[in-house]
Amino acid sequence: MKWFGRKSAENTRSEENINDTHAGLENVTESMADDICKRVDSADLPANIMNTVREECERLLKLDNTSPEFHIVHSYLEFILSLPWNETTKDDLDIQKAKGVLDARHYGLNSVKERILEFLAVKNLRSRISPNLIIADDEVIARENLSIIFEHEGFAVRTVGNGLEAVAAMEEEPADIVITDLKMDGMDGLELLEVLRNRWPDTGVIMLTGYATVKTAVEAMKNGADQYLGKPVNLTRLREHVQDLLSRNRRIQGLQGPVLCFSGPPGTGKTSIGCAIAESLGREFICMSLAGLRDESELRGHRRTYVGAMAGRILQNIQKTGVRNPVIMLDEMDKIIQNFQGDATSVLLEILDPQQNSAFVDNYLGLPFDLSGVLFIATANMVERIPEPLMDRMEMIEFSSYTPGEKLQITQNYMLPNQLLKHGFSVNELEVAPDALNTIIADYTREAGLRGLDKQIASLCRKLARRRLSGQEEALPIKLAAAEIHGIMGPPPHFSATVTKMLKTGVATGLVWSENGGEIIFVEAVRMHGSKNLLLTGSLGEVLRESAQTALSFLRANAGKFGLSDDFFETSDIHIHIPAGAVTKEGPSAGVTIAVAMLSQLTGRMVREDMAFSGEITLHGDVLPVGGVREKVMAAVRARISTIVLPAKCAQAVEQLEDEVLGGLEVRLVSRLEDALEAALN
The missing domain is CATH 3.40.50.300 (P-loop containing nucleotide triphosphate hydrolases)
Structure with a gap:
């Protein structure tokens, strides 16, 4: 019995502790609710937001402190208070500074930088425009006092004596905001308001009157006034209303920003x-x-x-x-x-x-x-x-692909110094000859950008760090020539496609664009005995298949023009293949290349081994323009091609290419497929 009695006393003490704990939690949650409601009252929130937040505060105070809903509402109010409703960063629109930052961070990309500087220049000019304000009041003292106040705050102020003069001032130069008296001779404030809303709907209108009544206020707001204030005017409220209307007006004017x-x-x-x-x-x-x-x-x-x-x-x-x-x-x-x-x-x-x-x-x-x-x-x-x-x-x-010259400059001036410091070298401890860097760029990377190149430079630094600690490199600075790169970094991971010097029939070189930049492809065509089948292999997409069908139909429709018999396809099959079948190929730029390869096979005439093609064709033989000209030209130069054939409508894109990109390449522009075929076949 004593044991049970002792247990009962312990239970009683436990219940008292639990009650004390609950009381403490209730006090904490009550203080949480009071604290956040005080923060809401002192917060600078927009009027429409404040109304909703106060309703949530009233709801929070009525909720049971232990309910899950209490913590949901509390978290919601915390999130609202944490948002920057009015905090902004003032823009630094110094164009020269912006140009310096862009040049310091990036080499090349001149057209991109120019467009960004144009964008900042427009923002700079817009920021210099003083806000335009018209004050319409038949009392000279009232409008002069308001004029002095707003001119001091940076406004371009014009004052007029009635609505007619205000309309004339608006016709001369529309204002951002019009502050108008209600009672004026000639044209009163309500009549002026009607004209402003019909002709200049974006202009803010603040109505002032010494005869403020509920009826006139309702009528003014109903007709489109943005604010309605009685005289004598509360200047603090008037300033707030003007700034609010000005920010809204400027936002509307800047809506078309890109x-x-x-x-x-x-x-x-x-x-x-x-x-x-x-x-x-x-x-x-x-x-x-x-x-x-x-x-x-x-x-x-x-x-x-x-x-x-x-x-x-x-x-x-x-x-x-x-x-x-x-x-x-x-x-x-x-x-x-x-x-x-x-x-x-x-x-x-x-x-x-x-x-x-x-x-x-x-x-x-x-x-x-x-x-x-x-x-x-x-x-x-x-x-x-x-x-x-x-x-x-x-x-x-x-953003276009980087040229080899740009990659070399970026590697020498930015990439290599950064990687040396990351791998424990000082900048002066390693000298890499430009030819050695060009070897890395050409043999160890295959990309339009710089990420792969950065990884290869990091790999070079790691290997040199290990060689230095193992005693293989004792003399400093370490000097690397192009002949040493393969021995240090191993065999190149990429196979660079180049044109073959062996003349073949039925093989043409095409230029294509991928998300990794420009590349060359080889289109192969063979003719065999069969029953009018066109076989297409090489993981070709639907557009490429249609290009092949179009090329075949054009050759069949114009067989006599190319020395082919009219029934050359009656007992034949033609097989078109693009190697690297594991890679999906799609796009509208291989029509000319397929037609060249096909006609070469049918006529036995060999395709020039130093020529590559890009362009889409129609059934009537027109050559249509293609995109990615810059990347395709760079791929041709990289593959040691001397002449490329492009659509005539790509002339403007070719004219915009730098001499470094063209690299002495001959560009032939054609508008008809017959011209491309004649230039291609020996």
Whole structure:
């Protein structure tokens, strides 16, 4: 019995401890609710946001402290308070500084840098424009006092005595904001308001009157006034209203600002250029990878009805930066997954549309947040994979492949010094001859960008570090010549395709573009006894197959012109093959090459071994223009081709090529397939 009694006493003490613990928790949660409500009262939130937040605070105070709903509401209020509703970064629009930053971070890319500097120059000029204000009041003292106040704050102020004079001033130069009295001779404030809303709907209008009544206020706001204030005027409120209308007006004027999209092969500096733009502007930088994104809730957030709901990545990143106008880079936009499981591009349509993103609603927040101050920059390797509605909202800036000369300069001045320091060498302890670097570029990399080259330079430094510690390299500085590269780095990992010097029939060299840059391909054609079959192999896509069918139909329709019998296909099969069958090939630029290879086989005439082709064809023999001219020309130079045949409509693209890219290459422009065939066949 004593044992049970002692146990009962222990239980009693435990219950008392539990009650004390509950009381402590209740006090903590009550203080949490009081604390966040005090923070809400002192927060500088927009008026429409403040109303919703106060309702949530009242709801929080009524909730049971131990309920899950209490913590959900508390977390929601914490998130709202943490968002930068009014915090912005002032842009540094010094063009020379921006040019210096871009040049210091990147070698080459001159056309890209020029477009970015143009973009910053426009922002600079727009920032210099003084806001334009018209004050319409029949009292001279009133309008002169207001004029002195706003001129001191940087406004270009014009004063008029009535509505008629205000309309004339607007016709001379429209104002951003009109401050007008209600009672005036000639044309009063309401009549002026009607004219302004019909002719200049974007102009902000603030109505002032010494006869303020509920009726006149309702009538003015109903007719389109933005604000209505009584006299004597509260100057603090008037300034706030003017600044609010000015920011809204400037946002409307800047709605057509472009969203830049950097397109080009991997490793060409798209992301780092975006970082340089943010650095030159003095803004915060956010890089968001969209590769593999399939659910729009990752960007728009989850509704608070879900357990564990949170805001989308857009607002989360803005929350981390603490400002509402950062530079946000939407990386790898072309790799967003679009299938039956989801499509996140619908959210991007809203985010990147300046007509909509000023009131972006995240599902978790449930309130409009202004994204119009954000500078969005997108990147993509293959713009063809981006939906058309999304492309319409962006301005494409193409990043071209680096030339061998540019790669050499970048390696010497940036890449090699950085890798030496990372691997324990001083800059003066290793000297690599330019020929040795060119050997690495040509034999150990096969890319349009620089990532693979950077890895190979790092590999070279690692091997030299090991040789130095093993005693094989004692003398400093270490000097490397081109002849030593293969011995240090081993056999080249890539096979560089070059044209064969052996003349063959039925083999033509084509120029193609891939997301890794330009390449050459060999198209083979053979004719055999058969029953009118066209065989196509080499993992060809549908467009390439159609090009082959078109080439065959053109040759059959014009057999006499090329010395072929009209029935040459009646008892024959023709086989078209493009080697490297493990690699999928697709695109509209191989039609001329296939036609050349096919006619060479049918006529027995050999194709010039130093010539390559690119261009699409029609059934009537017209040669259509193709893209990727720069990369294709560079591939031809790399493969030691001396002459290339391109469509005549690519003439402008050829004229824009630098002498270093052409490398002494002869370019023949043709508009008809007959001209290409005549030039190709010996």
